[in-house]
Amino acid sequence: MFFRSTAGLAIAVVGTAIGAQSPLRTASPRDTLTPAVITATRVAITTVAPTSTTTILSGDALRAQGITRVQDALRLVPGATLVSGGPIGSQTALFLRGGNSNYVRVLVDGVPVNDAGGSVDLANFTTDNIDRIEVVRGPGSVLYGSDAVTGVIQIFTHDGSGPLAFRAGAENGTAQSRHATASLSGGTARAGGSLSAARHSTDGILPFNNRYVNDVLSGSVRIAPDTMTDARLAARWSAGTYQYPTDFDGTVNDRNAEQSDHRLTLSVDAGRRITDRLGLRVTLASHEFLPRSNDGPDTAGDTVGFFGFYSRSVRTHRSADLRVNARVGGHTTVTVGAEVARDRERSSSLSLSAYGPNAGGFEASRHNTGWYAQAMGDATTRVSFAVGTRLDANSAFGRFMTERASVAYAPNRLIRARAAVGTAFKAPSFFENFATGYVTGNAALKPERSQSAELGLDLTTAGGAAAIKLTGYVQRLRDVIQYSATTPSPGAPNYFNVAGANANGLELEASWRLSAQTTVATGYSWTDTRVTATGFDTSASAS
Numbered sequence: 001m002f003f004r005s006t007a008g009l010a011i012a013v014v015g016t017a018i019g020a021q022s023p024l025r026t027a028s029p030r031d032t033l034t035p036a037v038i039t040a041t042r043v044a045i046t047t048v049a050p051t052s053t054t055t056i057l058s059g060d061a062l063r064a065q066g067i068t069r070v071q072d073a074l075r076l077v078p079g080a081t082l083v084s085g086g087p088i089g090s091q092t093a094l095f096l097r098g099g100n101s102n103y104v105r106v107l108v109d110g111v112p113v114n115d116a117g118g119s120v121d122l123a124n125f126t127t128d129n130i131d132r133i134e135v136v137r138g139p140g141s142v143l144y145g146s147d148a149v150t151g152v153i154q155i156f157t158h159d160g161s162g163p164l165a166f167r168a169g170a171e172n173g174t175a176q177s178r179h180a181t182a183s184l185s186g187g188t189a190r191a192g193g194s195l196s197a198a199r200h201s202t203d204g205i206l207p208f209n210n211r212y213v214n215d216v217l218s219g220s221v222r223i224a225p226d227t228m229t230d231a232r233l234a235a236r237w238s239a240g241t242y243q244y245p246t247d248f249d250g251t252v253n254d255r256n257a258e259q260s261d262h263r264l265t266l267s268v269d270a271g272r273r274i275t276d277r278l279g280l281r282v283t284l285a286s287h288e289f290l291p292r293s294n295d296g297p298d299t300a301g302d303t304v305g306f307f308g309f310y311s312r313s314v315r316t317h318r319s320a321d322l323r324v325n326a327r328v329g330g331h332t333t334v335t336v337g338a339e340v341a342r343d344r345e346r347s348s349s350l351s352l353s354a355y356g357p358n359a360g361g362f363e364a365s366r367h368n369t370g371w372y373a374q375a376m377g378d379a380t381t382r383v384s385f386a387v388g389t390r391l392d393a394n395s396a397f398g399r400f401m402t403e404r405a406s407v408a409y410a411p412n413r414l415i416r417a418r419a420a421v422g423t424a425f426k427a428p429s430f431f432e433n434f435a436t437g438y439v440t441g442n443a444a445l446k447p448e449r450s451q452s453a454e455l456g457l458d459l460t461t462a463g464g465a466a467a468i469k470l471t472g473y474v475q476r477l478r479d480v481i482q483y484s485a486t487t488p489s490p491g492a493p494n495y496f497n498v499a500g501a502n503a504n505g506l507e508l509e510a511s512w513r514l515s516a517q518t519t520v521a522t523g524y525s526w527t528d529t530r531v532t533a534t535g536f537d538t539s540a541s542a543s
Contacts, residue, residue, distance in 0.1 A: 037050070037052065037054045037056060037134050037136060038134065038154075039054075039107070039134040039136050039140075039152055039153075039154040040052040040054055040134075040136045040386075041143070041335075041374065041376050041386060042143055042323070042335065042337075042374075043325060043333055043335060043374075043376065045333055045376070045377075047376065047377060047378055047384040047408075048378045048381060048382065048383070048384045048408075048410055049382070049383065049384040049408035049409060049410035049416045049418070050384065050408060050416075050418075051376075051384055051385065051386050051406035051407060051408040051418050051420060052136055052137075052138065052386075052406065052418075052420070053136070053137045053138055053418075053420075053454065053456055053469075053471050053507070054134065054135060054136050054137070055076075055077050055078075055134075055135040055137075055509070056132055056133070056134055056135075057073050057074075057076065057077075057132060057133040057134075057135070058131075058132055059127055059129075059130035059131050059132055059133070059158065061519075062127050062130070062133075063127055067127060068126055068127055068128070068179055068200065069088075069125065069126055069127065070122055070125035070126065070127060070130075070133065070155065071084070071092050071094070071122045071123070071125065073127060073133060074094060074122075074133075074135070074153070076521070076523065077096075077135050077137075077523070078471075078507035078508065078509055078523035078524065078525040079096055079097045079098075079137055079151075079505065079507050079525045079527065080094060080095070080096050080135070080525075081094070081095040081096075082094055082095075082122070083095065083101075084123070086244060086246065087204050087205050087206065087210060087212070088177075088202055088204070088212050089123055089124075089202075089204075089212030089214070089240065089241075089242030090123060090242060090244065091121050091123055092121060092122040092123045093119075093121070093122070094106075094120070094122060094153075096137065096150040096151045097137060097138075097150040097151065097473065097475065097503060097505060097527065098150075098475070098503030098504075098505055098527040098528070098529035099149055099150035099450075099475070099477065099503055099529075100118075100426075100480075101118075101119060102114070102117060102118025102119045102120075102147065102426060102429075103118060103147065103149035103150045103151075103426060103450075104118075104120075104147065104148070104149070104150055104151050104152070104153060105118075105140060105144045105145075105146075105147040105148035105151075105152045105153070106120050106122075106152075106153050106154075106155075107144075107152070107153065107154040107155065108154075108155045108157075108234075108236055108265045108267075109154075109155070109156060109157050109220070109234035109236070109265065109267040109269075110154070110234075110267045110269055110283050110285055111265040111266070111267045111285040111286065111287050111317075112144075112147075112285065112287065112317055112319070113263070113265060113287055113289070113317075114147050115289070115315055115345075115429070116315070116343040116345060116364075116366070116427070116429060116430045117426070117427060117428060117429025117430065117431075117432065118146065118147040118426050118427070118429070119429070121261075121291075123240065123242070124214050124216075124238050124240035124261065124263065125155070125238075126198065126200060126214065126216050126238070128181055128183075128196050128198040128216050128218060129157055129158045129183060129194055129196035129198075129218040129219070130155055130156065130157065130158065131156045131157060131158040131159060132156050133153065133154070133155050133156070134153070134154045134156070135151065135152075135153050136151055136152045136153075137150070137151045137471075137473075137507070138150070138151060138420060138422065138452060138454060138473070139402070139404055139422035139423060139424035139450060139452050140152040140404075140424065141390060141402040141404075141422075141423070141424035141425055142372060142374065142388040142389060142390045142402050142403060142404040142422065142424075143372060143374065143388065143390070145339070145341075145368065145370050145390065145392050146368075146392070146425060146426055146427040146447065147426050147427070148424055149424040149425070149426050149448070149450045149477075150424075150450075150475070150503075157194065157218050157219070157220045157234045157236060158185060158194045158196075158220065159187070159192055159193070159194065159220055159222050159232070160185035160186045160187040160192040160193045160194040160220070160222075161185075161186070161187045161188075161192050162186060162187070163186055164184070164185075164186030165184070165185055165186055166182070166183070166184050167181075167182070167183050167184075168180075168181065168182040168183075169181050169182075173202075175202050175203050175204060175205055176201075176202060176203040177201070177202040177203075178199070178200075178201050178202070179198070179199070179200050179201075180198065180199050181196065181197070181198040181199075182196070182197050182198075183195065183196035183197075184196075187222070189224065190223065190224050190225070191221075191222065191223045191224070192221075192222050193219065193220055193221040193222065194218075194219055194220050195218075195219040196216075196217070196218050196219065197215075197216070197217050198215070198216045199213070199214070199215050199216075200212075200213070200214040200216075201213045201214070204243070206244075206245055206246070206252055207245070207252060208245055208252075208255060209243045209244065209245040209254065209255050209256065209257065209258075210243055210244065210245060211241075211243045212240070212241070212242050212243070213240065213241050214238060214239070214240040214241075215238065215239045215240075216236070216237070216238045217235075217236070217237045217238075218234075218235065218236040218237070219234070219235055220232060220233065220234040220235075221233045221234075227273075228272060228273040228274075229270075229271070229272050229273075230270065230271050231268070231269070231270035231271075232267075232268070232269045232270070233266075233267070233268050234265075234266075234267050234269075235264070235265065235266050235267075236263075236264070236265045237262070237263065237264045237265075238261075238262070238263050239260070239261075239262045239263075240260060240261055241258060241259075241260040242258060242259050242260070243257065243258040244257050244258070244259070245257065253298075254295065254298065255298050256294070256295065256296055256298060257294070257295040258293075258294050258295075259291065259292065259293045259294075260291070260292050260294075261289065261290060261291040261292065262288075262289075262290040263287075263288070263289050263290075264286075264287070264288045265285075265286070265287050266285070266286040266287075267283065267284065267285050267286070268282075268283070268284040269281070269282075269283045269284075270282055276327070277326060277327035277328075278324070278325070278326050278327070279324070279325045279326075280322070280323075280324055280325075281322075281323050281325065282320070282321065282322050282323075283319075283320070283321040284319075284320050284321075285317070285318070285319045285320075285321075286316075286317070286318055287316065287317040287318075288314070288315070288316050289313075289314075289315045289316075290312075290313065290314055290315075291311075291313050291315075292310075292311065292312050292313070293309065293310065293311040294310055295308060295309045295310070296308045296310070296352075297352065303354060304354060305353060305354060306351065306352070306353040306354075307352055307353065307354075308350075308351070308352030308353075309349070309350070309351050309352065310349065310350045311347065311348070311349040311350075312347065312348050312349075313345065313346070313347035313348075314344075314345070314346045314347070315343075315344070315345045315346075316343070316344050316345075317341065317342070317343050318341065318342050319339060319340065319341035319342070320339070320340055320341075321337060321338070321339040322337060322338055322339075323335055323336065323337030323338075324336050324337070328375075328377075329377075331377045331378040331379075332375060332376070332377035332378075333375070333376055333377055334373070334374070334375045335372075335373065335374040335375075335376075336372075336373045337371070337372050337373075338369070338370065338371050338372075339368075339369070339370045339372075340367070340368070340369050341367065341368045341369075341370075342365065342366075342367040342368075343365060343366055343367075343368075343430075344364070344365035345362070345363065345364055345365070345430050346362070346363045347361065347362045347363075348360065348361045348362075349361070360437065362430075362431075362434075362435070362436075364430040364433065364434040366394060366395045366396045366430075366433075367394075367395050368392055368393070368394045368395070368427075369392070369393045370390055370391065370392045370393070371390065371391050372388065372389065372390035372391075373388060373389055373390075374386065374387070374388035375387050375388070382409060382410055382411055383407065383408070383409050383410075384407070384408045384410075385405075385406065385407045385408075386404075386405070386406045386407075387404070387405045387406075388403070388404050388405075389401065389402065389403045389404075390402050390403075392425075394427065396427070396428070396433055396443070397427060397428065397445065397446060397447055400425050400447050400449075402422070402423045402424055402425060403422060403423055404420065404421070404422030404423070405420065405421055405422070406418065406419065406420035406421075406422075407419055407420075413460075414459065414460050414461070414462065415457075415458070415459060416457070416458040417455075417456070417457050417458075418455070418456040418457075418458070419453075419454070419455050419456070420453065420454050421451075421452070421453045422451075422452055422453075423449065423450060423451050423452075424449070424450045424452070425447040425448060425449045425450070426447055426448045426449075427447050428442075428445040428447065428448075428481055428495070432445060432481055432495045433445060435494075439483075439494050440487070440491065440492065440493045440494050441493060441494075441495060442493030442494070442495045442496065443493075444493075445481060445495060445496075445497060446479050446497050447479070448477065448478070448479050448480050448481060448497070449477075449478050449479050450475055450476060450477050450478070451475070451476045451478075452473060452474065452475040452476070453473065453474050454471055454472065454473035454474075455471070455472050455473075456469065456470060456471040456472070457469075457470050458470075464513070465512065465513045466510075466511065466512045466513070467509075467510065467511050468508070468509070468510045469507075469508070469509040469510075470506070470507070470508055470509075471506070471507040471508075472504075472505070472506050472507075473504065473505055473506075473507075474502070474503075474504045475502065475503040475504065476500075476502055477500055477501045477502070477503060478500045478533075479497040479500070480497070480498075480499035480500055480501065480533075480535070481495055481496070481497055481499070482495070482496060482497075482498050482499045482535040482536055482537070483495055483536075484496065484536040496535070496536075498533065498535035498536060499531070499533050499534065499535035499537075500531070500532045500533035501529055501530060501531045501532055501533075502529070502530050502532055503527065503528070503529040503530075504527075504528050504529075505525060505526055505527040505528060506525065506526045507523070507524075507525045508523060508524040508525070509521070509522075509523045510522050510523070
């Protein structure tokens with residue numbers, strides 16, 4: 001789907017600073033506008049004038065506001081729209097900069113959590129034990145491959161530091177809402193870690209069968225055996241169950257329908273500095289997602305029409321990334337890397353009806369190899385740049401190349417102008433590629449692709465107490481995949497690359513630090529998405 005035009009406004013008043021710098025590096029005194037965002041370049045280096053459009057959400061600040069869900073945190077980001085299917089626990093999708101909900105790459109400690117094809121349900125992502133959320137708006141396929149069309153979001157688990165500390169808390173609210181958490185963290189410069197457990201639950205807002213429970217475990221361990229070596233292990237597990245009494249038409253009459261899922265992310269990130277100018281990093285990532293749906297007969301007499309449905313699915317992602325970072329000259333860092341990844345899905349279903357039970361199954365996998373290169377740094381004492389390219393070779397759609405270039409100019413510490421152009425892509429989903437039965441997938445589908453450009457201006461007052469960021473962007477979305485119920489011939493596929501759209505917009509961010517403990521922040525976004533190729537959709541609302 002595409003949005004036509006939208007506008008949004010977000011205001012936040014928090015008791016701690018909204019922006020939190022990464023603990024992995026020290027910011028340059030010249031950088032008064034934006035701390036280094038690791039997700040933007042995958043390198044923990046601060047430049048004179050950062051070139052990306054970014055937002056950093058501090059975990060401490062979010063929890064100080066009472067924000068316990070990642071979806072509510074992302075509502076503070078200009079250009080982001082969150083859509084839920086119902087009360088707390090229902091499926092939640094993110095739309096960024098007017099693109100589809102499968103156009104954002106979402107990472108947890110470096111682990112991609114998108115399904116094959118880009119979709120991701122944010123319903124059970126919480127802010128427990130989160131250090132920060134980095135949001136990079138604009139194309140990111142040059143570093144992350146598929147799905148990073150309109151942006152990249154990365155959630156970082158808290159790294160322990162300081163004396164060993166134990167914290168626990170509990171909250172109660174309306175609709176029997178409860179939240180309990182306990183955490184342990186601490187560490188030194190050489191080693192540290194954190195461990196957290198939390199439970200979120202509510203009875204919901206509907207008369208019956210609307211309970212929601214979400215258990216979350218997370219932790220990290222970091223070590224630095226010497227000044228040249230570091231390693232980090234992070235894990236996050238969640239188990240959520242959402243009960244819903246609504247039928248397909250919204251009628252509240254189902255007493256036993258529910259959906260649940262288990263999600264586990266594991267990552268190992270390790271680096272070794274060979275010299276002062278040359279370093280190696282390796283990232284290993286694993287993601288397992290097990291969604292389930294249960295909707296049996298409501299009563300023993302419920303035997304008319306379609307009266308039951310069950311589904312099970314196992315979706316996995318495994319990847320390994322090796323990259324070399326080299327310092328060239330005095331102010332440029334070159335990164336060359338390679339990534340191998342494999343995605344797999346296995347699902348089964350059982351439908352109960354007056355016509356008899358009907359069982360279904362689906363299994364698919366594909367692998368991808370990506371090679372990428374990036375150069376970033378300071379061209380002068382006032383100009384920073386970043387350029388990159390990536391080639392992906394996929395077992396399903398073949399090869400695809402993306403590029404990105406950005407530049408920023410800071411005549412002084414108070415002003416920064418920036419510009420960027422880039423391309424990105426989103427791979428077809430497994431169902432679009434490999435479906436059989438009532439719907440036939442298309443193995444010849446191409447990735448959906450985009451071209452984009454943006455201009456921005458950042459202003460800050462002396463001392464950094466107040467700041468304003470203005471960004472304008474244009475996006476061209478092409479080869480968008482569309483479903484057709486009618487096929488050219490029997491057995492022909494139902495999915496084709498036939499649709500397209502343009503998505504343009506403006507984003508405004510402003511913040512004012514009233515004191516060391518209080519910051520007021522506001523944001524406004526305007527998005528105008530216009531369909532340029534309707535494909536098979538001939539309805540009046542298609543164009």
